[in-house]
Amino acid sequence: MKKLVLFALLLCNAAAAWADHTMADLFAGKAKVVFLGLDFTQAKYVGSVGFTDPTAIQNQHIVSWNNLIEMEPKKFSLQKAFNLSDGQYVSKVEDMVKFNKSVNVAENITETANSITEDQVKKSVAKYALSEKDGIGIVYVVENLSKTAEKMTAWVTFIDLSTKKVLYTEHVEGKAGGFGFRNYWAGAVYKINQEIDSKLYKKWSKTFKG
Template identity: 30%
Template sequence: MKKITTKILFLIAAVAFVFTAKAQTIKERISNKDIPVYFYGIDFTKTVLIGDSKANAQDIVSRQFAGINDLLINESGKYDVAGAVRRSDLKTDLTFVNERNEKADPDKLLSSNPEDFNRLSESDITTLIKGFNAGNKEGIGLLFIVGGMSKPDKAIAVWVTWFDIRSKKVLLTDKITGKVGMGFSFRNYWATGIKNVIEQIRNKKYNSWKSE
């Protein structure tokens, strides 16, 4: 009986340790200013554009995806990722994500199925991060992974993902739906949804992540 009780107590302690370690990994590492954070931009390789049959898929892959990412650099005051995640020294590297986006398959981009908006799962995100080249860096990576872009619903689904660069372990991933506003081009139209996601991170999500 004593041996059984000891084993039970050991198991409880082990489970408690795992949950504590997870909380420390997410809460303490993300907010720890001594750990560098690298923002890798927006990954569109798993993206499906819904309800826009006239869109030029080839142009979107070869030009528009890079154009949206460029806005994060050229108009960083408007798309203030650093401020949203409370990092004045946020480092940005779009090299790897641009290379990936250029290799996306245009034939798989367009869809007429509304359910494709929610097609990605956490396991899909984990697989993507395992195959993501983040360079020879130490610290935490931050990547926006777009799943669905719905023209009828005027919305974009973005998995905001924090991961350990060296181990490629996902620390936290959270799907945020960004509402799309006015825009006079494909790039600017969908960039308003990204801006909305960034605003949600700044106003609510970041503090929510820290409390997990």
């Protein structure tokens, strides 16, 4: 009998750990947050003069832009922006690094800005193979790296990791800037993070706390 009770308790705990999460859980501090990185599978590179080495972008820079999130947490972490404790936040970009291997940069260099819909964001997320199964994931689904406008546009997307359901997504932009090609576009990621920290967190918390 005791074994049956113990087994039932274990099942209940497991079910609680794998329960669906909501945006309200995030702002109530009830969900772990995982920064998954940058999804470049729908990105366009606007202004061909600014993207002269597509092979390097595809094989080096896309990986590097993701890895910076883990390698330089003081600059690229979202922990402070979302007011999270150490136990509530982790960055794990390896799944996005793998997912981005399907990208063909040369075919996506253009002179015209790209436009991604919310439905396209959801279709991309549905294809993710995520190693993290609990909590809320945050991914930036990149729309444009525009040398013409000197900015990156992306959909900041929140995912329930247990179901891969998109909880919310919002179109955000960040001004590019920095020395060298890698840092120039990494600067845009930093600016998006800053936008979340300075403005969007407050707006979202009011919306989802009800």
